[in-house]
Amino acid sequence: MTAGGASSRVLPSNSGRPAPAVPFNRTYVSADEIDYLAEAVRLGSTSGDGPFTRRAAALLREMTGARQVLLTTSCTHALEMSALLLDLRPGDEVIMPSFTFVSTANAYALRGAVPVFVDCRPDTLNLDETMLEAAITDRTRAVVVVHYAGVGCEMDPILAVTERHGLALVEDNAHGLGGSYRGRPLGSFGRMAAQSFHETKNVQCGEGGALLVNDAELAVRAEIVREKGTDRGRFFRGQVDRYRWVDIGSSYLPSDVLAAQLTSQLESFGKIQAMRQEVWRRYHTELAGWAAANGVRRPTVPDDREHPAHLYHLLLPDLDSRQAFIAHLAGRGVQAAFHYQPLHTAPAGVRYGRVAPGGCPVTEDVADRLVRLPLFADLDDAGVTRVVEAVLGHEVRR
Numbered sequence: 567m568t569a570g571g572a573s574s575r576v577l578p579s580n581s582g583r584p585a586p587a588v589p590f591n592r593t594y595v596s597a598d599e600i601d602y603l604a605e606a607v608r609l610g611s612t613s614g615d616g617p618f619t620r621r622a623a624a625l626l627r628e629m630t631g632a633r634q635v636l637l638t639t640s641c642t643h644a645l646e647m648s649a650l651l652l653d654l655r656p657g658d659e660v661i662m663p664s665f666t667f668v669s670t671a672n673a674y675a676l677r678g679a680v681p682v683f684v685d686c687r688p689d690t691l692n693l694d695e696t697m698l699e700a701a702i703t704d705r706t707r708a709v710v711v712v713h714y715a716g717v718g719c720e721m722d723p724i725l726a727v728t729e730r731h732g733l734a735l736v737e738d739n740a741h742g743l744g745g746s747y748r749g750r751p752l753g754s755f756g757r758m759a760a761q762s763f764h765e766t767k768n769v770q771c772g773e774g775g776a777l778l779v780n781d782a783e784l785a786v787r788a789e790i791v792r793e794k795g796t797d798r799g800r801f802f803r804g805q806v807d808r809y810r811w812v813d814i815g816s817s818y819l820p821s822d823v824l825a826a827q828l829t830s831q832l833e834s835f836g837k838i839q840a841m842r843q844e845v846w847r848r849y850h851t852e853l854a855g856w857a858a859a860n861g862v863r864r865p866t867v868p869d870d871r872e873h874p875a876h877l878y879h880l881l882l883p884d885l886d887s888r889q890a891f892i893a894h895l896a897g898r899g900v901q902a903a904f905h906y907q908p909l910h911t912a913p914a915g916v917r918y919g920r921v922a923p924g925g926c927p928v929t930e931d932v933a934d935r936l937v938r939l940p941l942f943a944d945l946d947d948a949g950v951t952r953v954v955e956a957v958l959g960h961e962v963r964r
Contacts (some may be wrong), residue, residue: 587899588952593765594841594943596834599827606826614819615799618826623776625832626761629743630753632778634785636792637825638818641740641762641775645673645710647818648736648758648777650791651784652708654679661701661922662710662738663693664910665929670710670738671909671919679707681919683910685926689866691936692719694928698727701922708734711756716876717867718747721755736760739778743768744839744874757781758788768838768874768943769831771824791815841943842875845950849878849939852954860962878939879905883964885934891960892937898956903938 606618614637623635638644654660656678662670664683671681682701687694691714698709709728711719728735735755740762742752753759758781763774779788789799795815800806831838850864857864863881867873882888888904895902908929909915939953 586896586901588901588940588945588949590901590903590938590940591766592942592944593770594831594834594838596830596838598833599830602826602830603823606823609822612821612823614821615802616822616825618822618829619820622825622829622832625829625835626776626778629832629835630751630759630778632754632759632780633782634779634788636777636779636788636818637820637828638775638777638792639820639824640669640773641738641760641764642669642673643816643818644760644775644777645669645736645738646676646816647788647791648760649673649677649679650814651758651788652734652736654707657705658707659703659705660708660710661698661706663712663929664908664915664921664926665691665714665906665933666712666738666909667740667906668909668912668914670712671915674708674710675914675918680705681909681915682706682922683908683915683919683926683929684922685924685928686714686932687720688928688932690714690717690719690868691932692717693724695720695723695727697922697924698724699731700924702727702731702733706731706733708736710736710738712738712740713742713745713752715865715879716742716745716752716874717865718742718745718752718871718873721747721750725755737778740764740767741876742874744835744872745876746872748870753778754780757784763828763831768842768876769828769835771820771828771831774820774824774828787813792818838943839874841945842941845941845945846875846878848950848954849941853880853957856958860960861964862962875941878941879936880939881932881935882937883935883962887962887964888935888937891962894960895953895956898952898959900953900956901940904933905936905938906933908933 626635654677658679660674661682665686737756737759739753745752759778761776795813798809801809
């Protein structure tokens with residue numbers, strides 16, 4: 567799981583509190599999901615790279631245009647694979663936003679690399695591209711961008727900087743499947759991109775991910791890294807008479823049972839997206855007047871970007887008003903959640919990373935003010951109305 571967090575989970579039934587009438591998230595069961603799961607079990611080959619894995623990968627290639635798609639057990643593991651494929655060494659630096667989930671940094675810190683934290687923009691909450699060049703040193707090896715809420719980063723200036731300095735670009739696209747920047751799919755800009763299929767994502771298989779490889783030079787090695795450092799894939803294709811340990815790697819393959827669930831979800835992607843977009847649209851339209859009157863900021867989506875309605879967030883004036891707002895919604899049966907806490911001030915962030923010049927004041931500010939409203943595919947009109955009415959019934963005290 568990446569670009570997510572424990573705060574997004576629905577309250578367990580034994581939490582001592584009543585379950586919310588409108589939970590923050592509820593997983594969508596797609597049309598053929600149960601049948602595909604049963605079929606995967608009946609086929610008897612439930613380990614990785616089975617028929618459903620191949621079907622899901624083909625669907626993702628079609629959606630993203632990626633040269634190669636390798637399903638993984640999580641987006642975290644996809645990011646870890648990217649660190650291995652970049653041959654990062656202790657002391658190498660990887661630039662990334664501080665406003666992201668811990669996996670974005672962990673993947674590179676595990677290789678001994680130093681996460682260099684850059685502030686986010688105040689509008690889209692994506693990495694501030696104007697601060698990128700100042701963060702580069704002679705030890706910088708890569709830049710990782712995170713498309714927050716599935717709204718694309720400023721990819722043209724970011725690509726210009728990475729190309730000028732010869733740096734690898736990786737996309738943490740956990741939020742962004744189905745999104746685009748100037749007509750080009752998110753996940754297609756970096757040498758690699760990581761996807762998430764955690765239960766909170768638009769399409770999901772409980773826990774899962776994928777590494778999109780857009781660089782031909784990395785494609786062969788990526789398959790080997792994913793298969794525990796062996797050429798097992800070549801063996802099963804009849805290209806070698808035995809498979810051997812040829813590189814470092816780990817076991818990143820998901821079960822074909824998970825891939826069966828994901829295949830059905832991907833086949834239902836259009837329907838899922840239409841339902842999520844309608845929820846997002848209603849929030850954005852029906853809360854506009856309330857937000858303006860209460861000093862609350864709604865999401866910013868630039869005109870040249872398409873977003874996948876992954877989440878809907880509001881920025882309250884300050885921490886106290888944010889906490890009061892969440893409590894107000896909870897009292898009316900609506901479960902809302904805050905989101906990322908700055909990585910640069912976290913204990914591990916201080917220990918393993920460093921802050922880029924200029925610091926991260928915007929990140930520190932928005933982390934205290936942001937709240938996410940419930941958004942899932944089968945949140946019906948009555949549920950949306952209940953959320954909207956709960957929000958409209960709250961006056962923000964400043």
